[in-house]
Amino acid sequence: MTRISTPFDRTSTADDVSEGIDLTGKRAIVTGAASGIGVETVRTLARRGADVTIAARRPDAARRVAEAVSADTGNPNVHAAPLELTDRRSVAAFAEAWTGPLDLLVNNAGVMMVQELTRNADGREMQFATNHLGHFDLTTRLHDALASAADGARVVAVSSSGHLFGPVVFDDVDYRFRRYDPVSAYAQSKTAEILFAVAASRRWAADGITVNAVNPGAIKTDLQRHVGGTLATPEHLQKTVRQGASTSVFAAVSPLLEGVGGRYFNDNAEAAPVTERLDDPWLLVDTVATYALDPEGADRLWALSEALLAA
Numbered sequence: 306m307t308r309i310s311t312p313f314d315r316t317s318t319a320d321d322v323s324e325g326i327d328l329t330g331k332r333a334i335v336t337g338a339a340s341g342i343g344v345e346t347v348r349t350l351a352r353r354g355a356d357v358t359i360a361a362r363r364p365d366a367a368r369r370v371a372e373a374v375s376a377d378t379g380n381p382n383v384h385a386a387p388l389e390l391t392d393r394r395s396v397a398a399f400a401e402a403w404t405g406p407l408d409l410l411v412n413n414a415g416v417m418m419v420q421e422l423t424r425n426a427d428g429r430e431m432q433f434a435t436n437h438l439g440h441f442d443l444t445t446r447l448h449d450a451l452a453s454a455a456d457g458a459r460v461v462a463v464s465s466s467g468h469l470f471g472p473v474v475f476d477d478v479d480y481r482f483r484r485y486d487p488v489s490a491y492a493q494s495k496t497a498e499i500l501f502a503v504a505a506s507r508r509w510a511a512d513g514i515t516v517n518a519v520n521p522g523a524i525k526t527d528l529q530r531h532v533g534g535t536l537a538t539p540e541h542l543q544k545t546v547r548q549g550a551s552t553s554v555f556a557a558v559s560p561l562l563e564g565v566g567g568r569y570f571n572d573n574a575e576a577a578p579v580t581e582r583l584d585d586p587w588l589l590v591d592t593v594a595t596y597a598l599d600p601e602g603a604d605r606l607w608a609l610s611e612a613l614l615a616a
């Protein structure tokens with residue numbers, strides 16, 4: 306399989322990668338877009354003419370963002386709707402309230418490195434519950450809306466280079482046997498998001514739905530709240546929020562990815578697979594671990610996710 310390269314790179318912004326693309330008539334949802342990278346993702350999709358819904362757990366903040374984006378872009382069709390990804394009822398209510406086709410779904414919400422082992426009401430570890438399982442539930446519930454998009458639909462799983470710090474531990478996703486560690490729990494959840502893209506693309510390609518995963522890069526946002534508000538990445542490797550939103554927008558709208566699914570993009574280019582992580586993690590930030598692209602792992606995660614949500 307040839308790796309996809311593009312004219313864009315780590316300096317490209319969300320505006321750059323979507324220049325000249327008309328999204329009028331397209332309907333999009335961006336989760337967790339009341340702050341950070343999601344706001345710029347929404348702003349760019351709205352600027353290109355899409356009807357965009359911000360799915361967020363702080364409705365007031367989401368409404369304020371929607372109003373600001375509308376004012377900024379002149380696009381009145383920016384909405385806010387409540388979504389708490391760790392609560393199955395909230396996910397179900399959001400999906401049930403959605404009517405008509407859905408062209409673009411950006412699974413952007415996330416939490417990073419929650420310091421203490423925390424579980425949701427279903428007993429699921431919080432990073433896995435938020436980053437993967439809630440989005441799995443949401444996306445599978447929205448399958449029919451995605452399948453009814455006139456020109457095919459795209460889903461973007463906003464993962465992280467943090468996935469390189471560990472695989473999904475299928476026999477213990479909730480840390481009931483192993484000692485909790487915030488890094489491996491974040492890594493597990495972000496690996497899961499890539500595996501979801503692999504499995505969903507294989508299952509849903511015939512329905513016209515493609516799913517890819519992206520790493521936004523290192524961007525100073527609220528995401529670092531659990532690690533003292535600081536970004537560990539060396540300054541020269543950090544990006545602005547507008548650069549950070551570029552790879553999500555690229556995966557959501559670029560004609561270069563027509564019919565392409567199940568892949569992982571970093572800095573607007575497909576990442577090179579690696580079978581080990583060297584001691585210096587920064588050497589490998591633009592690679593993808595082979596365990597995250599493994600089709601068997603992807604199928605196993607799909608079955609596990611269905612079972613966990615049915616329990």
Ligand SMILES: NC(=O)c1ccc[n+]([C@@H]2O[C@H](COP(=O)([O-])OP(=O)(O)OC[C@H]3O[C@@H](n4cnc5c(N)ncnc54)[C@H](OP(=O)(O)O)[C@@H]3O)[C@@H](O)[C@H]2O)c1
Pocket residue numbers: 336337338339340341342343361362363388389390391412413414415416417435463464465466467520521522523524525526527528529
């Ligand atoms: N910034 C980086 O350096 C970086 C690097 C790699 C990957 N990423 C990924 O990029 C995505 C966006 O992150 P960001 O940097 O823009 O951080 P952010 O500003 O903290 O955005 C994350 C959003 O997710 C929302 N969220 C968290 N838990 C949720 C839940 N249970 N239900 C619904 N929404 C929830 C948060 O809402 P609240 O504000 O209400 O908590 C927040 O608005 C994340 O998936 C993150 O893992 C970021």
